[in-house]
Amino acid sequence: MIRIGLFDKTSTLQLGPGSYRVSGKVSRRSPRFKEAVKIIPTKEGFTANKERWGKQVVIEPSDRGGWSWSITVRSGAIELDRRGDGIRVVNRVSVEDYVRGVLQMETSDKWPEQALKAQAVISRTYALRNRGRHGRSGYDFCAHPHCQVYGGARAERPRTDAAVKKTRSEVLVDRKGRLITTVFxxxxxxDTESAENVWEQGxxxxxxxxxxxxxxxxxxxxxxxxxPYELVDQRIRSAGIKIGEVRAIGILSHTPSGRVYKVRLYGQQGTHDLFANKFRNIVDPHLIRSTLWTGLSxxxxxxxxxxxxWGHGVGLxxxxxxNLAEKNMSYGQILRFYYHGVEVDDWTE
Ligand SMILES: [Zn+2]
Ligand SMILES: [Zn+2]
Structure with a gap:
């Protein structure tokens, strides 16, 4: 099971029409709603229409009809927790359903089958290796790019679902059989890049x-x-780099693949050296798409x-x-091309 944090503290929620099983301190275990209802936090827990629920409840759909939330949940369960004056919402799904809810968000169902299968293996490996990433907040993953973008059942498509099904339980392991870090x-x-040239831990x-x-x-x-000059000045100031307006940017070194490694900022009130990847992330990683610069003026x-x-350049x-998938390379071959010395293996817990 994977637990995804949908909200840390939301003030209200909408639950779609349907039949549910609710466990915890509840007035009724199997409520049925003909129309969508608002879940409202109260002193004792929650109310939904005339139902009264305690501070911690788990809701599961008991019929096959879809039910709407901020995301649509077709399987698994929703855990509600009263937090301060709001509600923490966690979606609990199987690993396979988690990957189904991620795949379309990280690729496109128009991509070739072998590419979708490769990405399914990557996403599954990521999920199993990084579980508990948000342990302090009480769940495994957030639903955002920080972890993997999770769209729940709303993101499921026939072609991405098929790729998940055909690679069921498959993960990437190193020579010792350990799950690898599947960055992409x-x-x-x-040219792709070595991890240590981009991040401190490599x-x-x-x-x-x-x-x-x-x-x-x-x-x-x-x-x-x-x-814009102002954007650079403002972002580096917010990052605590106090050198005034930037007058020049010098490139200090490159990585073997040709990416900029370190830059020096010449400001009105001093200079500051930093890693190019850090500079990119401070300023705007969507605007400065990579550190593989071919010119600066x-x-x-x-x-x-x-x-x-586009991106850090590490891994796949x-x-x-x-394009390799369009050339009929299999997903195993594609994965072994980008990750050295790895194997696709079946994962059993
Ligand atoms: Zn996250
Ligand atoms: Zn490439």
Missing amino acids: HSCCGG GQPYLKPVKCSWCRGSPPYQWVAKV KLDGSWQVHGKG CQWGMK
Whole structure:
């Protein structure tokens, strides 16, 4: 089972029409609602129409009809917890249903079958390896890009569902049979990167650079970002870097794959050195899509950054995966191309 935090503290919730099983301190165990009802926090717990529920309840659908929430839940359960003056909402689903709710959000059901299967194995491995990531908040994963984007049943599609079903229980393991860290990105721009060149914690032998000519020509392969001076000044100030207005940006070093490794910011009141990936994340990782810069200049009140690829560049390149799948490479071959020395294995708990 995987527990996904949908809300840490929401003030109201809507529960769709249908029949439910509710466990905990409740006035009725099997309420049926003909219309959608609002769940409202009270002193003792919650009310939903005329139902009274205690501070901790678990709700499951007892008929096959879909039921609406902020996301639609077709299987599993919803746990409600009174937190302060709000409600914490956690969706509890099986690992396979979790992957079904993630796959369309991280890919597209228009992608070739082998690419969808590769991504299903990646998402499942991620889920099993990183369970408890939000342990302090009382669940495993959030529903956002920080973990994996989870859309619940609303995100399920026949083709992505089929990819999950056909790879059921399959995960990626290293030579010792341990689950690997399945990081991926949208487009590498020609070469993937070593983990240690991007993050402080790195060194995994399966996260090493590969030459990838397969994403060439994809939409994010080449880009130009116009980054206003004020944006850079404001973001670095908010990040606690106090050097005044930035007058120049110097590139101090590159990684072997050609990504910018460290930059020096020359400000009115001093200089500051930092990792290029950190600079990118501080300023705007959607605007500065990668650290594979091919040019940097000043024009009309903006920094003009020319670059290639989208994302950190470590692990699997999704556009490369898509094109390899179109060339009839199998999902196992694709995964072994981007992650060194790994195997697809069946996971049993
Ligand atoms: Zn998260
Ligand atoms: Zn690539």
